[in-house]
Amino acid sequence: MASKRNIILGIxxxxxxxxxxxxxxxYRQPLGAPLDLPTATRTxxxxxxxxxxxxxxxxxxxxxxxxxxxxxxxxxxxxxxxxNILAVGSDARGDHYLYGLADVIRLVRVDFVNARVxxxxxxxxxxxxxPGISAHYGIAEGKLNQAYLYGNKGLGYYDGPxxxxxxxxxxxxxxxxxxxxxxxxxxxxxxENIVNAVGGIDVYLPYEVSxxxxxxxxxxxxxxxxxxxxxxxxxxxxxxxxxxTFSRAENQxxxxxxxxxxxxxxxxxxxxxxxxxxxQRYVQTDLSPExxxxxxxxxxxxxxxxxxxxxxxxxxxxxxxxxxPQLGDTTSILDADKDVLRDYIDRFQLGLWPxxxxxINTTPSPAATDLEFACED
Numbered sequence: 001m002a003s004k005r006n007i008i009l010g011i012x013x014x015x016x017x018x019x020x021x022x023x024x025x026x027y028r029q030p031l032g033a034p035l036d037l038p039t040a041t042r043t044x045x046x047x048x049x050x051x052x053x054x055x056x057x058x059x060x061x062x063x064x065x066x067x068x069x070x071x072x073x074x075x076x077x078x079x080x081x082x083x084n085i086l087a088v089g090s091d092a093r094g095d096h097y098l099y100g101l102a103d104v105i106r107l108v109r110v111d112f113v114n115a116r117v118x119x120x121x122x123x124x125x126x127x128x129x130x131p132g133i134s135a136h137y138g139i140a141e142g143k144l145n146q147a148y149l150y151g152n153k154g155l156g157y158y159d160g161p162x163x164x165x166x167x168x169x170x171x172x173x174x175x176x177x178x179x180x181x182x183x184x185x186x187x188x189x190x191x192e193n194i195v196n197a198v199g200g201i202d203v204y205l206p207y208e209v210s211x212x213x214x215x216x217x218x219x220x221x222x223x224x225x226x227x228x229x230x231x232x233x234x235x236x237x238x239x240x241x242x243x244x245t246f247s248r249a250e251n252q253x254x255x256x257x258x259x260x261x262x263x264x265x266x267x268x269x270x271x272x273x274x275x276x277x278x279x280q281r282y283v284q285t286d287l288s289p290e291x292x293x294x295x296x297x298x299x300x301x302x303x304x305x306x307x308x309x310x311x312x313x314x315x316x317x318x319x320x321x322x323x324x325p326q327l328g329d330t331t332s333i334l335d336a337d338k339d340v341l342r343d344y345i346d347r348f349q350l351g352l353w354p355x356x357x358x359x360i361n362t363t364p365s366p367a368a369t370d371l372e373f374a375c376e377d
Contacts, residue, residue, distance in 0.1 A: 032286040035086075035169045035183060036161040075112035077297035078290075083110040084349055086169050086178075087119075088148060088185035088284075089238075089252075095189055097284045098154035102145040102168055103188075103239065104252060107178060109349060110295065115302050116356065119256075120310045120348050121249040126341075127322050127333040128175045132167060133157045142324065143333060147171040148185075165284060177342045179349060182291070185284035191238075192231030194259075194279060198268050200230045201258040209237050209251060234259075246314055253309045257375035260307065264299060272296055304375035310354045311372075316340055 075081050085108040092100025105122040124145035133150055134140045136157040142150070151158040151167025158167045165183035172178035186194075195201055203226075210221025222237070229237070238252045262268060263275075276292055287295075320335040347353035354360075354372045 027290050028288050030286040030288050031280060032183075032284060033161045033163065033166065034286050035166055035180060037169060037173050037179060073113065076115055076301060077112065077294045079110070079112035079294040079298065081111075081113055082351070083112070083182065083291070083295075084108070084178075084180045085110065085287075086165055086172070086180035086183040088165055088168065088183065089191065090148070090164075090185055090187040090284075092187040093189060094187070095282065097152055097164065097185065097187065099152060100149060100164075100187060102148035102164075102185075105144065105148075105168070107172075107180065107345065107348065109351065110298065111351065112294070112298060114356070115298060115306055117298075117302070117307045118310060118348065118351070118354060119253075119308070120345070121252075121312075122172065122176075122178075123246075123312070123317065123334050125332065125334040126175075126336060127320075128171055130167070130171050131174050132160050132170060137326075139326065142326065143331070144168075144171065144175075146326075162286065163284070165286075175338055175342075176345050178345050182287050183285060184287060187282075188235055190279060190282045192235050193282070194275070195229075195231035195234045197275060197278070198259070198262050200228055201234060201255070201262045202226065202228050203234075203237070203254055203258040205237075205254065209240060209242060211240065211242070246311065249309075249311055253373070256309075257304070257307065260299070260375060261304070261377070269300065304377040305360065307375040308354055308360060309373055310348065312336075312341065312344055 087104075087106040087108050088102050089104030090097065090100040091103040092098075102124055105124050107120045107122060109118045109120075111117070122144065124143065126144045127141065128144050128147070129141050130139060130147050130150065139150060139157065147170075148164040148168040149155065150164075151160075151162070152164035160166055160170070162169060162183065165185050169178070169180050169183060172180070205222060205224050205227065208221055208223050211219035212221050213219065222233075234255050238255045239248065240251065241248055242251075263272065268275075273293075273296075276289075276296065280289075280292070317334045317336045320333050321330045322333045323329070324331045344353060358372065360372050360374045
């Protein structure tokens, strides 16, 4: 009898062990295809291409920042030392990721040692070389945001890893040396649903956000001040081009800071795992459940000024026209020296820019859209 009981117990333990191993593998399994970018050794650029006047700021540090005396030398939350993420806001309105341009493109550097997140806006209208799809309809170049469209399954142009985010990451890598480790893309419907799921967000607008103009004096607008907004309004604020392309980034930063604050509020924190579970199938990402939990854990240990938004200096860009073979017509683009942008991105990925010790003005202004600022608690 005892022998039979021992056998049964052994079988139960084996089932628990096998089940636990399967759950652990699932926990660490990426939710999407990995980027599989070419590996590169990061070296500090020579600065030969930087415009006069910028060298001082970017040369402020010649070493990769180390953990401060008050921070632990071990990564927090079981994460790696750093994680670089390509974040995409798709303009697709359906519940899918078959089509859609990259409406928002951000490079995100997560520092698990110093509990700091830096977020760099990359202009979507840059004219770039697009790798890997020239065999399909002869496409070899286009706007940066088109790389995401061409990479997703809907058009069938791209056979490489990572679908739209994968081709966008490869485009950023080839043109500017970006080396994201992972990606996450959210379409407009999912973004609205996330904001609504947390009960809306509270934003402070330092200036009026409006479509009013001399030709449209009765256009919709939101005055300066404190507002509680739902997902539809948050998306509208994030997408409006009130002044120019770069001012959109400021609105997006305000919305993202407000969403971060709401998600980390005492009423919402207990529901974060359920929110992640609910929305993970509506998000395009190669992060694993383990990595998502690491990021959520780190977020709870950070202050607002640990989340820093950066933009390239506006003077690096100029408006231009370019013939787009896909459109069969000229299109408006942003032109810039790719080597200069590569220098900035390399420093961003190394944690040298924005300066980790910089005291940041947290009040954005539509007239100063290339100044760094941080979230407020």
